[in-house]
Every structure is written in C-alpha cells, then in structure tokens.
Amino acid sequence: QVQVVESGGGVVQPGGSLTLSCTASGTVFKAYTMNWYRQVAGNEREAVSCNSGYDGSKNFPQSVQGRFAISRDNAKNTVYLQMNSLKPEDTGVYYCAASVGYVCYDLPRFYEDWGQGTQVTVSS
Numbered sequence: 001q002v003q004v005v006e007s008g009g010g011v012v013q014p015g016g017s018l019t020l021s022c023t024a025s026g027t028v029f030k031a032y033t034m035n036w037y038r039q040v041a042g043n044e045r046e047a048v049s050c051n052s053g054y055d056g057s058k059n060f061p062q063s064v065q066g067r068f069a070i071s072r073d074n075a076k077n078t079v080y081l082q083m084n085s086l087k088p089e090d091t092g093v094y095y096c097a098a099s100v101g102y103v104c105y106d107l108p109r110f111y112e113d114w115g116q117g118t119q120v121t122v123s124s
Contacts, residue, residue, distance in 0.1 A: 002027045002113040006074050006096045009118030011018040012086055017027045017106040020081040020118060022096030024104035027077075033099045034072060035111060038120070045095065050080055063089070093117040 008020040033052035049070040097111035
C-alpha cells in the first residue's frame with residue numbers, strides 16, 4: 001500500500017497561482033501513475049491532471065488546459081500540480097491518487113491509494 005500526502009492548498013485571489021505537492025511513500029514511485037482530482041461538495045471527483053510512464057503528462061478537463069501543469073520528481077517521490085490563472089470555479093478539495101502501472105485513467109476506480117485532500121479556494 002502507498003501512503004499519499006498532499007500539501008500546498010490555500011486561499012488565492014482570482015488570477016493567482018498555487019503549487020500543490022503530493023508525496024508517496026512505501027513504493028517504487030516511478031512505477032506508479034499519479035493523478036490529481038478535485039471535488040466540489042455534492043459533485044463527483046473530477047480528474048484534473050495525470051502523469052504516467054506511458055502517457056507522460058496530460059490534463060483532462062478543457063477548463064484547465066494551458067493553466068495547469070503536472071510534473072514529477074522521482075528522486076523525491078513527489079508529483080506537483082502548478083496552477084496558474086486560477087478561477088473561482090477551480091475551488092475545491094484537490095486529491096492526489098496513485099495507481100501501479102503506466103497508463104493515465106480518468107475514472108477514480110482505477111486508483112488504489114488516495115491522499116486526504118487539500119483545500120483550494122479561489123476568491124476575492
């Protein structure tokens with residue numbers, strides 16, 4: 001089992017930036033696909049950005065294209081989500097998820113291990 005811990009959330013004004021971090025322990029990190037999800041209360045979790053050995057880096061929703069970027073540092077067992085030009089609709093709890101393998105899937109059921117989430121609030 002992988003322990004996943006997110007950090008870096010907070011309150012930011014529209015147009016601002018945040019960088020989220022996700023560290024996984026207890027595994028061969030490079031063998032895992034890492035995916036960021038976000039969730040607004042009452043809604044399902046939405047896949048945001050994924051990194052895998054096969055797919056590289058990819059964003060899922062059109063709404064974050066050109067604004068969000070995922071990267072990873074295998075030496076630090078950490079994946080990052082750089083979020084720029086933030087909008088109020090980006091508000092939510094951001095979760096990091098890990099799945100053994102090399103393919104990015106968007107459905108949460110493909111990911112075995114999840115962090116506790118970090119709150120991102122975009123508000124003036």
